[in-house]
Amino acid sequence: MTDEKTPAAHEASDEQDERYLVRNPRQIRQLLQAMIDQRSLINAHLAGREQSFPTAILELDDDELLIDGSPSEAANAAAEAAPHLLCFAQLERVTVRFRLDGLVRVRNGAHTGFRADIPEEMIHLQRRELYRLETPVTDSPTCHVPRGDSGGGASFRVMDISGGGISLALPADQHVFSMQQRYPGCQLALPDAPPMTVTLVACNVRTQVMPNGVEIQRVGLRFDDMPRGGDAAIQRYIFRIERQRSARKNGDL
Missing domain, CATH: 2.40.10.220 (predicted glycosyltransferase like domains)
Structure with a gap:
């Protein structure tokens, strides 16, 4: 597969993403907590696979967060084996994208959940702006x-x-x-x-x-x-x- 973008175009795209990149730990926690408070739905995509499942952040502590599992056992097994999840969500109609690493499957009451490391960075697009x-x-x-x-x-x-x-x-x-x-x-x-x-x-x-x-x-x-x-x-x-x-x-x- 080839890509028509020149090196300059790739650099411009990277610079555009940098404008929306959040690396401050306090700001990241604020975004994650807001997603919990607003019950934001997340589309979690398995790294290296076309499969995805809907989830949400349930808890947030000092170093980890807890997300809901899927009703499908096949999806949970695939997520458990995945090296990471790529997540897309909406927060007050603003796009949020982030990666979850270190997934560990846990029991959340009668349901399946996954603990993961708090992301080191998130992309938070500005209001009315959409990633192209x-x-x-x-x-x-x-x-x-x-x-x-x-x-x-x-x-x-x-x-x-x-x-x-x-x-x-x-x-x-x-x-x-x-x-x-x-x-x-x-x-x-x-x-x-x-x-x-x-x-x-x-x-x-x-x-x-x-x-x-x-x-x-x-x-x-x-x-x-x-x-x-x-x-x-x-x-x-x-x-x-x-x-x-x-x-x-x-x-x-």
């Missing part, structure tokens, strides 16, 4: 945009994606979108999920020269309407690509 993933060329989503009532249209590669919107790659001479216009009935197809019907609003367009020298239009669109479960599907795709990139960086792929 630059998609790999060989594993990117596509979006079909209908034209008129004829049932025709065209499909374009998604260059980046977040819970708030997408950017599409269009030929330099192809004019499809008008700024601030709504485009209902678009079909967003993620590589690992069924296509979903979304409404898009065109927000910006700029010219970009690709590494092969080809000039394209990069059109930014926000989601104006998304089906139930759409955001979760997007986050699963983002986590999967991030896991693969992390594995390549660590020499595991």
Whole structure:
């Protein structure tokens, strides 16, 4: 698998993440406690696998936290064997991402739970800001945009994606979108999920020269309407690509 991002683009992405990185132990504990107080639902993704399960933080002490287990014994066994969990949650509608290491399976009353080390860092995105993933060329989503009532249209590669919107790659001479216009009935197809019907609003367009020298239009669109479960599907795709990139960086792929 290849990635179209240049070293400069990777560096820019890392710098963007740094803006949202929390490493202060007191602030980390405050975020975790707020997640307990607000009963924030967490999607826990098993490292190196596509499997995930919903959970929540139940307790927080000096060095560890306790999360709820899954009703599925297969999921609990997989989590127990996983080297770590990658977690995604919402806190007052703001994205929080963190990694849990040192998982130990325990009994929590009549239920299964997992103790884990308190994370050393967390990504806490600012309000109204969403993490955007630059998609790999060989594993990117596509979006079909209908034209008129004829049932025709065209499909374009998604260059980046977040819970708030997408950017599409269009030929330099192809004019499809008008700024601030709504485009209902678009079909967003993620590589690992069924296509979903979304409404898009065109927000910006700029010219970009690709590494092969080809000039394209990069059109930014926000989601104006998304089906139930759409955001979760997007986050699963983002986590999967991030896991693969992390594995390549660590020499595991």
